[in-house]
Amino acid sequence: MRDERRLRGRRVRTGLLAAVLAGGVLLTGCTGGGDGGQAAPDNAAGGAREGAPAPAAPDAAKPEGSEQDGQENGKRGAAPPPDYLSTFALDVDTASYGYARRTLENGRMPQPSTVRPEEFVNSFRQDYERPDGNGFSVSVDGARAPAGEDWSLMRVGLATEAPEPSSERPPAALTFVIDVSGSMGEPDRLDLAKKSLGIMTDQLRPDDSVSIVTFSDESETVLPMTRLGENRGRVRDAVESLSPQASTNLDAGIQEGYAAAVEGRKKGATNRVVLLSDALANTGDTDADAILEKIATARREHGITLFGVGVGSDYGDALMERLTNKGDGHTSYVSDIEQARKVFCDELPAHIDLKARDAKAQVAFDRKTVEQFRLIGYDNRRVADDDFRDDSVDGGEVGPGHTVTALYAVRLKEGAAAGGEVAKATVRWLDPKTRKASEESKSIRSGALDESLWDGADRNFQVAAVAAYFADALRTKSPGEGSSGGSSGVEGSSRSDRTAGPEGTGARREPLPGAPGFGELTERAQELADDMENKPVRDLAAAVAQARDLGA
Known part of the structure; x- marks a missing residue:
């Protein structure tokens, strides 16, 4: 029922978004979970006040130019009113960025469908103030976009408490589900998975427990749940015995993995399933929803979440991402x-413990101040606005030491009052143990958007902006250009390629307003890399340069 409600919300949201885009309204959101806003009449209800809860979607008169062709009871229909709310489940995945880097290093452009901007942005830690205890702190700031005087970039930052020393966390019971199919025999697949497991074995505490399940044509429990203690050698031997075999029956592996996790559950421990695979399933069920439905009881009643680790230059990104999103994992x-x-x-150690369950964010933009806005990414994490406080609707699970960043392109109304409120960001989560709901909010006013992004914003904000602009440029390429390295024409901000829109609507995706061209983006990334002397930022600069050289 929980998944059905979420799916219904997505269907409503997707249909409305497609309708608005068909009517030619730039960045206009739709009632029930849209991500954009447009001008509203001056007498429309104002945005959220400081200290007030995020409001329900307000009514508004039809904006100019929003009428669209269509027949309803024999009459022309009108587009839904603009929505000044943006609601999404939190996401700390990073696989999309890692896979894009690997693809670029191999001399190919990533397919746009594998590029998720929020995972590019969240690959870089931010220095947000951290809370005490479970839950989140909220930070909101902004700066003027580099190539558009009337557009700004707004950053919503969420952070959990710093991780406790390893000795203070609860013990872990981890079930590793390892792909040993034939495709895993290629370099940097099973061999890398085995090295990774060796590293993990050395990192875990003596009171942690591990089980190992493998799958190819069939699944097998190679090692039942075993307390490490004096058994590290036994775990290493089990890992070293793994070798590639035949087909990829990921369905069987997931089922046996969860069965082993349930059987080996430890009271008072944090129970997780860790899937290591190239996710190129070709035997058994290959649909994520069908696979997860078979282990629904283990997921829901026992709270066993799924952590996915992808490997391989050919990688089933869509399946792995769907599995972990639906499996309450990362x-x-x-x-x-x-x-x-x-x-x-x-x-992975940060995911062993949890600081928040079913975490969702809602940003309420003030219609008296904001003309338009656009959430960058989170296409697969959108939540219907009305479901923000429905705690039966899935959100994200977030562990200690994490930061979550959401970036918005924002355009203020001409003549908007100086110092007027722009938006209020609210995060809601459930306590991992008590399931008690809590919220935290923070507002931002227009003066906070005055500084130039490159001249006034802090360095971490600039890195997040480069990552977001980079991802957006990669996915505004047409699918046919993604693997050829041909020219995409994404310089500037006028290009509008047709790519797979949110939830597969096929919507026309416009490049971000105010986005720099690839030439400037490469220069900015390299300047940050030189200034910060930070390896992750150097890797980002190298990836941007590789995309430029491939003809992006």
């Missing part, structure tokens, strides 16, 4: 031992 991607260390030494 996805990362590794292509070398350095990335493996980051995922298994930093990211």
